[in-house]
Amino acid sequence: MRALKSARLGADFSKLWTASAVSNVGDGITMVAGPLLVASLTSEPALVAGAAFTQQLPWLIIALISGVYVDRLDRRRLVVVVNVLRGLALAVLAVAVATSTASVPLIYLVFFLLGAGETVADTAFSAMVPATVAPGQLTSANSRMVATSILGNQILAKPLGGWLFAVGAALPFAADALTFLVAAALTSAVRITPAKPPAGGSVREDVAAGIRWLWRHRLLRTLAVSMGVANVAFCAAFAIFALYARQRLGLTEVGYGMLLTTFGVGGLAGSFLAPRLGKRFGARALLRGGLIVEIITHAVLAATTEPLVAAAILIVFGVHSVNWGIIVATQFQTAVPDELRGRVGSVYALTQVSGAAAGSLLGGLIAQAASINTPFWVAAAAMTVVAVAAWRPLRAA
Structure with missing residues (x-):
């Protein structure tokens, strides 16, 4: 099949x-x-x-x-x-x-x-x-790529x-x-037509062209900045997730491992649901709704001490994160000219990796200075700001 x-x-x-x-x-x-x-x-x-x-x-x-x-x-x-x-x-x-x-x-x-x-x-x-x-x-192609990646x-x-x-x-x-x-x-x-290479220029000029193109496209710029900040928030919270699971949820190492699998379960479900959700709600609603899911996820994890509640919200988060990724990939592949996809894609990837690296460093510092669940509250607050700032630009999705 x-x-x-x-x-x-x-x-x-x-x-x-x-x-x-x-x-x-x-x-x-x-x-x-x-x-x-x-x-x-x-x-x-x-x-x-x-x-x-x-x-x-x-x-x-x-x-x-x-x-x-x-x-x-x-x-x-x-x-x-x-x-x-x-x-x-x-x-x-x-x-x-x-x-x-x-x-x-x-x-x-x-x-x-x-x-x-x-x-x-x-x-x-x-x-x-x-x-x-x-x-x-x-959308279907990206969904299948993500499904096989998770599986x-x-x-x-x-x-x-x-x-x-x-x-x-x-x-x-x-x-x-x-x-x-x-x-x-x-x-x-694979048989594909090679992309038309950019006109002769230095590497620095070609990099600058990719950055300029992304910055001038309001929707894709919003997606890049939103997810860059979201990665800071997510990784700040989840950098100390093993300690959170033990101290806040009272889980053993085995329980912690089982809790982590909920990401994969939600993500796999999300990859199969993505085409249907896209047809039913549209990219705009899913992107805006995804920001709400981000806020709720961090707030619930900050507030709860129940492992089942944490597992349930992580499954929902897994569905959202995969759907968001598929929508963003499709938006980029549709909007970016073929001859610029490498440069624009690398700029987007760099914002995500930089955000993740910064968040991983911040999470431990915040938890050490305050409490084990403080990074989740900070992440919820940060994503609330992102949602407010990104809400109107996401109309173009």
Whole structure:
């Protein structure tokens, strides 16, 4: 049934969709196995946490440059080359682990390369989707992309990554290397017309053109700024979520893990509901309603001490966050000219990552200065301001 539905969107989209599904499983495997590998080499918490930060760091320092080259070069070939290189980097790590020569610096280097490749491949991949489906099919296409991402990355890959690491520490990295090569092969078979490269100019001029275009588009600027601030609020609150779950909700480690799965449950439901909700309510109502959901979610989590209440609101939040993401992706893919999608997309991504990084730093400071639930109250207040400021500009959605 799933294959038949995909066929309606065309063979080229099916290849992109499958490539995305395969690589998402691989990403999820490494996301679990990476910290386990570092923890097997060192007991320093900072070094273990540093592995995840190393992979996120490229988004902060080269995302805008990556967007320029996504617009300058053939996107399909770019994704293929980057995925092959990421597969080779992971193969080197797998060999090092298998021969007991892996070290923390090597892991950091490989993870930095994976993150750098991600800034290119993810930006190019998103820009390719509109070339494989009709404009009216973008919501369905993005919904299916998100569904496979949640199912593969958040649900299937996590236990698989842990199991592979237990069987043999090198296996998860070898498996992820293979998924990159498979994704590269699938992407190479996609037939799309290359985007027209920008007129000759410096990298700085091309970056500036992307920033200017986004800033001048009122709706997309509103979406970018709103979600940048929302990420500050969300990550400030959820940076201390493990402590919140234990101290405020009285959950054990197992209960905390089960609570986290509610994000995936809500997100998966949201990915399937997105096309129907879009037809029933429209983008404007869903975007405005999503801001209300953000406020309510943070306020409920700040006020409650009941795990079931927290789980219920997190499921609702999961539905909202996926719907918001699908709507935003569709709005960007529809409004941004093809030759600018890489640069504008990278600017948007940078606002999100910067917001998340800032929020993660602020959350611990706020909780330490006040109480464990204060970051949630602060997040609710911040999202109230965002909702008021964004309400009128969202009319254009």
